[in-house]
Amino acid sequence: MDLPYEHSRFLDRTLDYIKNDARMLGLAVAGSCITNTMDEFSDLDFVVVVSEAHYEQVMLERKQIASALGNLLVAFTGEHVGEPRLLICLYDHPLLHVDLKFVTRSDFQKRIEDPVILWERESVISDEFKKSSPIHPMPDLQWIEDRFWVWIHYMAVKLGRGELFEVIDCLTFIRAIALGPLSLVTHGQLPR
Known part of the structure; x- marks a missing residue:
């Protein structure tokens, strides 16, 4: 995997930390690492696999875990994107956006993609991959x-009233919810 220098350094620190915490079963990376489109502006999308017995405890400590990985500026959970297991982090020196998604091994039974496995204890992630396949949700044409x-x-009504910012918001919404995903699917891509 070809990563920018600062991303690679952060990944190495994260791997060292995860390997030395007995509660952790594996570390994978998703996002642009999967599609080989990572550049210096990309974030890191980590999937941290935690043993079921320690999951609740790790979820309570996830900000402390994030702090141990680097100079953490801020971290917050991802309920706003429908993913409460996600901790969205911003680090300094270097300034880097890192997502830490904490899951158990059984969470891999339902997934939208296969992340790249960076490290695993006793093939726990690989074994879960063999039990099921990723299924990415596709646009519901009738819903659209x-x-x-x-x-x-x-x-059109907002445009008629001159509420241009409302029109911009609506165009952005339609592009994100309908036109963008449909265009991607039409061209053989995943709708994201």
């Missing part, structure tokens, strides 16, 4: 069709 023209009407 049922709503699309109402969205367009709503946007």
Whole structure:
């Protein structure tokens, strides 16, 4: 895996920490590392696999764990993106965005992608991969069709009133929810 220098240094520190914590069963990386599109502006998307027996304790300590990995500026959980297991972190020296998603081995039964395994204790991640395949949610065409023209009407009314920021918000929403995913699927890509 070809990573920018600072990302590679952070990954090495993270691996050292995870390997030395007996509660941890593995470390994988997702995001742009999977698609080989990582550059100096990318974040690191780690998946930290925790033993079931220690999961609750680790979830309570995840900010302390994040602090041990580098100069942590801020960290918050990912409920706003529908992922409460996620800890979104910003580090300094270097300034780096890192996502730490804490899961148990059984969480890999339902996944949208196969992250790259960086380290695992006794092949726990590899074994879970063999039990199931990733399934990425695809756009629901009928759901989009049922709503699309109402969205367009709503946007036209806002445009008629001169509420341009509302129009921009609506265009952004339609691109993210419908047009972007549909275009990607049409071209053989995942809808993200």
